[in-house]
Amino acid sequence: MDTGTRRSHQRKERDRTNAVLHALLQLGPGPHKSGAITARTTMNEEEVRRRLLKLFKAKVCYRPRFGYWELRPTTAAPTDIPGLVHPSTTPLLDAPFLLGAIHSRTQQIVLLHTYSPVTGERLCIAAAGAHDEHLRRELGFTPWAVHRLGRAPLDSDAPGLVMLANLADHDTPLREDLRQIRSTQVALTESPLPGWILVSVPLRRLPGAPATPGAEPRVVAAVSILAPAHAQGDPVAAYGRLMHNAVGAAIETSVVIDHPRFAVAQVA
Numbered sequence: 001m002d003t004g005t006r007r008s009h010q011r012k013e014r015d016r017t018n019a020v021l022h023a024l025l026q027l028g029p030g031p032h033k034s035g036a037i038t039a040r041t042t043m044n045e046e047e048v049r050r051r052l053l054k055l056f057k058a059k060v061c062y063r064p065r066f067g068y069w070e071l072r073p074t075t076a077a078p079t080d081i082p083g084l085v086h087p088s089t090t091p092l093l094d095a096p097f098l099l100g101a102i103h104s105r106t107q108q109i110v111l112l113h114t115y116s117p118v119t120g121e122r123l124c125i126a127a128a129g130a131h132d133e134h135l136r137r138e139l140g141f142t143p144w145a146v147h148r149l150g151r152a153p154l155d156s157d158a159p160g161l162v163m164l165a166n167l168a169d170h171d172t173p174l175r176e177d178l179r180q181i182r183s184t185q186v187a188l189t190e191s192p193l194p195g196w197i198l199v200s201v202p203l204r205r206l207p208g209a210p211a212t213p214g215a216e217p218r219v220v221a222a223v224s225i226l227a228p229a230h231a232q233g234d235p236v237a238a239y240g241r242l243m244h245n246a247v248g249a250a251i252e253t254s255v256v257i258d259h260p261r262f263a264v265a266q267v268a
Helices: 003-027 034-038 045-057 095-106 133-141 144-150 158-167 176-184 235-252 261-265
Strands: 068-071 109-116 121-128 151-153 187-190 196-203 221-228
Touching (some): 003 068, 034 045, 045 068, 095 109, 095 221, 095 235, 109 196, 121 158, 133 144, 144 151, 158 176, 158 187, 158 196, 158 221, 187 235, 196 235, 221 235
Antiparallel strands (some): 109 121, 109 221, 121 151, 196 221
């Protein structure tokens, strides 16, 4: 089997397992019969069972009793800063592994934002490294910055702008800064915390979330590094490239199929 054929096969395997995961997500919290899960897929019950076992081995779901399957609850990466991370119904699945891997490589705070189409705001739903003493000390002098880091209009700073630039249709006229962000797929701005910057890249699918066959994925979130403004080197070149690579690796190698901790941590 040549490399192209092998990759195509692996992609189909991932998509089928993600389809089973998507069926569990659609059914919602609580235990569900195998037949109910199978009914939401195009696969037979035996194939669905094999893929449920993969999810079980990856600790994404468990069997509360014979014939029933249930998604494990997911939580954001821990943070010691009250008000920074907002409760969310978005299934994070492998996202904490992605944030943790980027934090491990950069030793900077990493944030995950989604957006609300109703309010036009970006919302922080997960963080890694937010227990940093330097950050907590700085926020102690500017407590209002916590709220702005957690929730702000989309056009406020990098995480919102990188989503905004990609949410517009391709034929929609964009102002110059958004055109540049769409071209480079990275944004850098000052953060709500004085003396700190945000470097952000878009995320078109959360790690572990199912892909929609035949559809171009739309931006669903932004991954950002929050770093002191005096960070060495070119933050866009260094952090932007690292985050792009980590995001790509995390989506391609999900814990839904195998264990991404090593693969993602080796990126860049």
